Amino acid sequence: MPDKASKKRLGEMLIDSGVINERQLQEALEAQKRTGERLGKTLVKLGFIDEEKLMDFLGQQLGIPHINMGTYIIDPEVIRLIPEKMARKYQSIPLFKIENVLTVAMADPFDVMAIDNLKYITKCEIEPAIATEVEILKAIDQYYRSLEAIQQITQDQNVQVEEETGDEEMDLGKMGDAAEDGPVIKLVNAIIMQAIQNRASDIHIEPDRNIVRIRYRIDGVLREIMTPPKRLHSVITSRIKVMADLDIAEKRMPQDGRFHVRLWDKGIDFRVSTLPTINGEKIVMRILDKTSFLFGLGQLGFQPTVLEQFDSLIKKPYGIVLVTGPTGSGKTTSLYAALDKINTLDKNIITIEDPVEYELKMVNQVQVNTRIGLNFSDVLRSVLRQDPNVIMVGEIRDKDTADIAIRSALTGHLVFSTIHTNDAPGAITRLLDMGIEPFLISSGILGVLAQRLVRKLCPTCKEPYTPSKEVLERFGYDPSQEYTFYKPVGCKECQKIGYKGRLGIYEMMMSERRIRDLIMTRPSTETLKQAAVENGMITLKEDGLDKVKKGITSIEEVVRVVTEQE
Numbered sequence: 001m002p003d004k005a006s007k008k009r010l011g012e013m014l015i016d017s018g019v020i021n022e023r024q025l026q027e028a029l030e031a032q033k034r035t036g037e038r039l040g041k042t043l044v045k046l047g048f049i050d051e052e053k054l055m056d057f058l059g060q061q062l063g064i065p066h067i068n069m070g071t072y073i074i075d076p077e078v079i080r081l082i083p084e085k086m087a088r089k090y091q092s093i094p095l096f097k098i099e100n101v102l103t104v105a106m107a108d109p110f111d112v113m114a115i116d117n118l119k120y121i122t123k124c125e126i127e128p129a130i131a132t133e134v135e136i137l138k139a140i141d142q143y144y145r146s147l148e149a150i151q152q153i154t155q156d157q158n159v160q161v162e163e164e165t166g167d168e169e170m171d172l173g174k175m176g177d178a179a180e181d182g183p184v185i186k187l188v189n190a191i192i193m194q195a196i197q198n199r200a201s202d203i204h205i206e207p208d209r210n211i212v213r214i215r216y217r218i219d220g221v222l223r224e225i226m227t228p229p230k231r232l233h234s235v236i237t238s239r240i241k242v243m244a245d246l247d248i249a250e251k252r253m254p255q256d257g258r259f260h261v262r263l264w265d266k267g268i269d270f271r272v273s274t275l276p277t278i279n280g281e282k283i284v285m286r287i288l289d290k291t292s293f294l295f296g297l298g299q300l301g302f303q304p305t306v307l308e309q310f311d312s313l314i315k316k317p318y319g320i321v322l323v324t325g326p327t328g329s330g331k332t333t334s335l336y337a338a339l340d341k342i343n344t345l346d347k348n349i350i351t352i353e354d355p356v357e358y359e360l361k362m363v364n365q366v367q368v369n370t371r372i373g374l375n376f377s378d379v380l381r382s383v384l385r386q387d388p389n390v391i392m393v394g395e396i397r398d399k400d401t402a403d404i405a406i407r408s409a410l411t412g413h414l415v416f417s418t419i420h421t422n423d424a425p426g427a428i429t430r431l432l433d434m435g436i437e438p439f440l441i442s443s444g445i446l447g448v449l450a451q452r453l454v455r456k457l458c459p460t461c462k463e464p465y466t467p468s469k470e471v472l473e474r475f476g477y478d479p480s481q482e483y484t485f486y487k488p489v490g491c492k493e494c495q496k497i498g499y500k501g502r503l504g505i506y507e508m509m510m511s512e513r514r515i516r517d518l519i520m521t522r523p524s525t526e527t528l529k530q531a532a533v534e535n536g537m538i539t540l541k542e543d544g545l546d547k548v549k550k551g552i553t554s555i556e557e558v559v560r561v562v563t564e565q566e
Contacts, residue, residue, distance in 0.1 A: 010039055010110060014049070018055060024048045038108050043135065051167075051321050055130050064109055064128055065493065069135035072198070072495055074143055076226045078102075080338065081122045084144040092113035092128075096365070096496065100124050105131040105139075128511070142197070145190050188239045189234075192285075194225065196263055201287055201328070207233045207280035219455050220328060237274070237281050244272040252276055258355070268332035271355060288357050297337045301503035303543060309508045310449055312414075314338045316543075318447035320409035322396075323418050324427045330453045330504055331418040332357055335392055338416060339363060342390065351392040352379045368394070375403045385407060393417040399434045406436060406444040423540060424450040424509035425528035432522055442519040448509045450540060452561040454553045455499035459547050462498070475545055475555065486551045502550070505544040505562070509537050 011025040020028075020043065032042045040058075044051045059066035066221060078094045081102060087093050091107040092114065102124035106114070109128040119126045126405055134202045134304045163239070191214060195203045200216035207213075211227040228236070239513030241248050254275045271286040297307060313321050319337075323331045336358055343349060343362055351360075354368035364386075366379055376393055377400040383391055384404075396419045421427045427448045431441050469479040477483060488498020509515065509532045518531055533539065538546075544558035 002174040014043075014057070017057065017349060019053070020048050023363050028035075030432075038110075040108065051132050051134075055132060058098055059130050060108065064130050066130045067105060067493070069105060069131050069139045071091075072105075072139075074139070075142070079143045080116060081124070083121070084140065086117070087140050088137075088143070091117065091133055091136050092118065093136055093143070095129065098126065098496075101127050103127045103129055105129045105130065107133040113521055142190060142193055145186050147163045155159055183193075184239045185237045187228075188236060188243075191225075192261065193263060195285075195287060196289075198266060203283075203285040203287070205233075205283040205285075207277065207282065209279060212236065217328075219499060220453055221455070221536060226401070227397060237283055240272060240283055240285070241274070244270070246272065246274065251281055257329050267354070278362045284462040288355060295333060295337055297334075297341060300334060301547070302339060302506060303538065306449075306508045306538065306543075309510055310338070311341075311445065313446045313510075314342055314414075316414060316446055318409055318412045318414055320406055320415040320444050321419065321446050322427050323416070323451065324421045324424060324448060325418075325451045326420065326422075327453050328453070330502075331451065332394070333416065334504070335416050336360065336450065341391060348387060349392070350383050350386060350388045351394070352376055352383060353392070353394040353521070377404055380404045380408070384413075387411060388418070390414045395419070396431075399436065402431055402434050402436050403440075405455055406431075406440045410440070411443040411447075421450070423525070423529065424448040424507050424537070425532055426525045428528055429523075429525045432519075438520045438522055442511075442516040445519075447511050450507045450509075451504045453502045453541060454505055454544060454547070454557045454561055455487055456501045456503055457488055457551065457553055458491060458494035458498055458500040460493040462486040463488040463489050464551075467555070471555070477545075483549065484551075485548060485555065487554055487556075499557070503547075505540055505547060505558070507540045507543065510535070 010208060011020075011029070012021045015025060019562055024043070024046070028039060028042045028046055028048065031046060035042065037045075042056050043049045044054060058064065072095055074093070074095060078097055081097070081475060082092070082094050082104070089534055090111060092104050095103045095105055097103070102118075102122055104126055106128045107130075108114070109130055115126050115128065149355065154265050161478070168271070192202065198216060198218060200218050201220075202217040204215040205212060206215070207230065210230050212230060212233045213224060213225045214228070215222045215224050217223075221347065238248050241257075243259040245259070246255045246257045254276065257272045258270060259272065260269045262268075268287070269288040270411050271288065271372050272469055273284045273286075275282045277285075279295075297311065299509060302310065313319075317440050321416040325331050339349060339351070339360060343360065345362065346363075349362070350364045350366065352366050352368060354370075356365045356367050359365070368374055368376060368379060376395070376397065380391070380393060380401065381404065383400055389435055391405075391408060393415065394417070396405060396417050400478070405415050419427050419430055421430050425448075427450075428441060428445070432438065464484045467477075467485050472479045472483065490496035490498045494500040509528075512535055514535060515528070518528060523531075529539075541558070542564050544562055545555075547553050
């Protein structure tokens with residue numbers, strides 16, 4: 001905690017570090033006398049220092065972390081420790097509580113009076129962190145709005161859901177501020193806004209016996225966010241059904257829908273799925289940010305040799321390239337990155353997707369609609385009459401789609417697609433099981449990329465350790481050598497998780513002569529895998545363990561996503 005530093009001391013610190021000069025300090029102190037604002041804020045307003053640079057400076061000088069509020073998920077129970085009025089007064093918001101220590105994000109960690117008052121009201125020791133005023137006020141609006149909505153709904157026994165057409169785009173940034181917006185709208189908006197801000201890929205709303213469990217999937221792992229009382233379940237689900245244009249009265253059958261919102265000048269699509277359970281309807285909302293940044297192939301975690309192989313395949317004039325892995329393993333991201341790399345004005349690129357997750361410039365993207373009979377195979381037949389150079393089929397689900405895709409690759413088209421198997425060799429046996437002739441597979445397949453996503457260790461808090469001989473032997477390391485691995489610890493930067501962000505692990509099976517000849521014999525997955533490894537294929541497990549050795553991820557994380565059979 002900072003000591004009782006005066007405003008002048010902050011100015012002296014900035015001068016000593018060469019951030020500002022004496023003239024600028026004196027001008028800021030004069031302005032501060034007139035406005036009564038903090039010295040740091042005054043310096044920012046006068047343009048003498050950037051706010052982010054000031055936060056970084058204070059963090060380094062005081063040993064207090066400068067945090068990004070957008071990376072934090074705050075437990076509603078922690079929010080309740082500080083009243084909203086006090087949070088706004090002191091421009092502070094609680095982040096998390098460990099035993100009797102409450103970490104609070106503050107715009108001014110020099111405000112000793114604020115720290116003392118927060119300590120008195122919360123009955124906790126206060127450990128300050130630094131964040132910008134804008135970020136803190138935005139977080140206060142977001143979190144206290146959801147608390148207020150829950151309290152209003154709980155107190156009002158006659159809350160009704162406000163009707164709103166599901167086909168129109170909703171601007172969440174404006175809806176939550178209107179006085180006429182009811183508590184149900186405010187609560188659902190807050191849940192959605194918080195999920196987007198925290199980079200969640202899915203929102204799970206699950207009824208339990210006495211509560212509604214709301215969880216976000218972040219970096220591939222579900223995290224519980226809040227647990228409103230069970231009586232709020234019906235109004236929350238009804239509100240979401242209205243947004244997705246679903247039947248509110250139908251609670252016995254699964255339903256699927258979608259809606260789109262605009263938040264912070266960004267359009268975001270949501271896929272909604274309902275499922276009846278013994279405790280009520282469970283809802284999952286998949287978040288699809290169509291305008292989000294697309295990663296380049298070099299940023300996805302490929303080893304140099306694998307990247308070189310994959311890069312060579314996507315530049316071929318014809319053939320089919322498959323990407324395989326379970327749901328949520330990043331297959332679509334890899335294919336989009338590949339399309340983005342080869343996307344030029346002289347190519348006609350068409351994609352068939354369900355749904356269209358990102359919008360690509362100069363790419364003709366088609367949305368599958370099974371409700372009207374517009375499925376992958378039917379669209380693919382029509383696409384072939386559009387003179388395409390490159391076709392991306394979102395997923396091979398049946399023999400018909402697989403047969404058309406492979407025949408398209410044999411008639412002069414470059415085809416990308418995904419298929420659900422555990423590893424790269426498994427994609428070949430899956431096609432054989434579908435009834436595709438071996439000669440078509442052998443002639444059409446250029447290569448198969450299998451992938452998984454692993455969480456990256458937080459670079460701030462990861463700790464080195466020496467693994468035991470048993471662990472080294474289990475994972476194929478030479479126990480006679482010394483290795484330094486890293487393990488997750490947890491800190492403020494990673495919200496005490498120990499991991500921050502994700503990257504891929506891959507195995508690339510190239511369709512070389514030996515593999516093509518072997519396919520003609522209808523081999524087992526194990527036989528194909530052995531031949532591919534002998535040809536130099538790096539397996540998923542080997543790629544994962546290589547990233548463990550480099551300190552990028554942990555052994556536990558690789559084991560979590562790659563089974564022993566793989």
